[in-house]
Amino acid sequence: MKPPVVIIGMGELGGEFARGFLRCGYPVIPVLRHTDLASVAAETPSPETVLVTVPEADLHQVLGQLPKQWSDRVTLVQNELTPSHWQRHGLKQVTVAVVWFEKKPGKPLTDILFTPVYGPGDLLVIQALEKLGVETRRLNSEDELIFELARKSLYILTLNITALEVEASAGEIWYRHQQLARAVAVEVMMVLELRFGRTLPGEKLIGAMVEGIDDCPDRPARGRRACQRLQGVIKEAGRKGLKVPTLERLAHHMLVKQP
Numbered sequence: 001m002k003p004p005v006v007i008i009g010m011g012e013l014g015g016e017f018a019r020g021f022l023r024c025g026y027p028v029i030p031v032l033r034h035t036d037l038a039s040v041a042a043e044t045p046s047p048e049t050v051l052v053t054v055p056e057a058d059l060h061q062v063l064g065q066l067p068k069q070w071s072d073r074v075t076l077v078q079n080e081l082t083p084s085h086w087q088r089h090g091l092k093q094v095t096v097a098v099v100w101f102e103k104k105p106g107k108p109l110t111d112i113l114f115t116p117v118y119g120p121g122d123l124l125v126i127q128a129l130e131k132l133g134v135e136t137r138r139l140n141s142e143d144e145l146i147f148e149l150a151r152k153s154l155y156i157l158t159l160n161i162t163a164l165e166v167e168a169s170a171g172e173i174w175y176r177h178q179q180l181a182r183a184v185a186v187e188v189m190m191v192l193e194l195r196f197g198r199t200l201p202g203e204k205l206i207g208a209m210v211e212g213i214d215d216c217p218d219r220p221a222r223g224r225r226a227c228q229r230l231q232g233v234i235k236e237a238g239r240k241g242l243k244v245p246t247l248e249r250l251a252h253h254m255l256v257k258q259p
Contacts, residue, residue: 001027002025002026002027002048003026003046003047003048004027004028004029004044004047005018005026005027005047005048005049005050006028006031006040006047006051007028007030007031007050008031008037008051008052008053008054008062009052009053009054009055009058009062010030010053011053012103012104012105013077013103014030014051014053016101016103016109016132017051017053017128018030019131019132020127020128020131020132020134021128023128023131024127024128024131026048029044037065037066037067041067046069046073047073048073048121049073049074049095049121049124050066050073050074050075051077052075052076052078053078054078055078056078056079056080059076059078060085060088060089063085063086063091066089066091071090071091072092072093073120074091074094074095075095075096075097075119075125076094076096076097077096077099079099079152079153079156080152080153080157080229081098081149081153082149083142083146083196084195084197093120094119095117095119095122095124096118096119097116097117097125097129098115098116098145098148098152099115100114101115101132102219109132109134111134112212112215113135113211113212113215113216114135114136115134115136115137116138116139116144116148117129117136118139118142118144118145118148122139147201150192150196150200150205151208151212152212153192153195154188154189154192154205154206155209156229157188157192157229157233158181158184158185159173159181159213159221159222160221160222160225160226160229160230161188161229161250162177162184162250163222163226164222164226164227164250165250165253166180167221167222168221169217169218169220169221170212170217170218170219170220170221171213171217171218172221174210180246182206184246185206185209186202187233187244187245187246187247188233188247189205189206190237190242191233191236191244194236194237194240194242195236227254230250230251233247234247234248
């Protein structure tokens with residue numbers, strides 16, 4: 001029998017990955033919110049991979065509690081992910097899947113663009129996703145990974161934040177309100193450069209973001225964490241003295257709209 005795959009976080013995304021791994025012949029060990037990680041690690045010290053699918057807000061807590069024997073076999077799939085998220089916990093080599101597909105409760109999986117994968121466990125993750133019918137792409141370098149992580153973050157933040165003022169689909173946001181969306185994207189890019197600690201190829205990244213928009217133009221643009229994301233980006237910019245007038249205007253507009 002193949003070694004098991006441990007999945008920390010069994011929401012919609014974790015459930016889809018579990019199906020993929022099972023179809024590849026790997027037993028799956030689910031780790032739920034109150035499961036003791038140390039006990040699971042004692043019984044399963046050498047899993048094939050440890051997939052962490054918890055929400056972004058819970059990631060640092062989970063990685064901080066991760067048993068040391070698992071530290072070289074971690075796979076991450078969170079949105080707004082940067083290398084600092086795993087490096088601050090002493091993780092040097094992780095596998096990352098920049099997930100673009102969506103799975104909402106009671107609805108079939110929606111595959112958007114493709115899911116780039118990079119790291120020591122990339123072939124396993126790609127194999128599992130292909131069993132689900134998800135298009136993938138194997139990346140060849142950390143620079144390629146940074147670009148794909150930045151592309152996904154720019155896509156999420158630009159659409160979510162712009163949709164706070166213009167409630168529309170992703171395609172409508174870009175093609176009917178492009179002046180506003182581009183202004184948001186440019187200011188978001190400034191903050192992403194802080195997050196990644198490097199200069200990003202602005203126009204190339206915006207063009208890559210638009211590829212994601214064009215692949216699923218009818219997708220709703222506003223996410224449930226849109227307000228939190230806007231506030232977070234503004235705070236990050238403020239700590240470094242960056243001027244983000246478009247984002248600040250949108251935040252002020254949101255305050256005025258609240259009853």
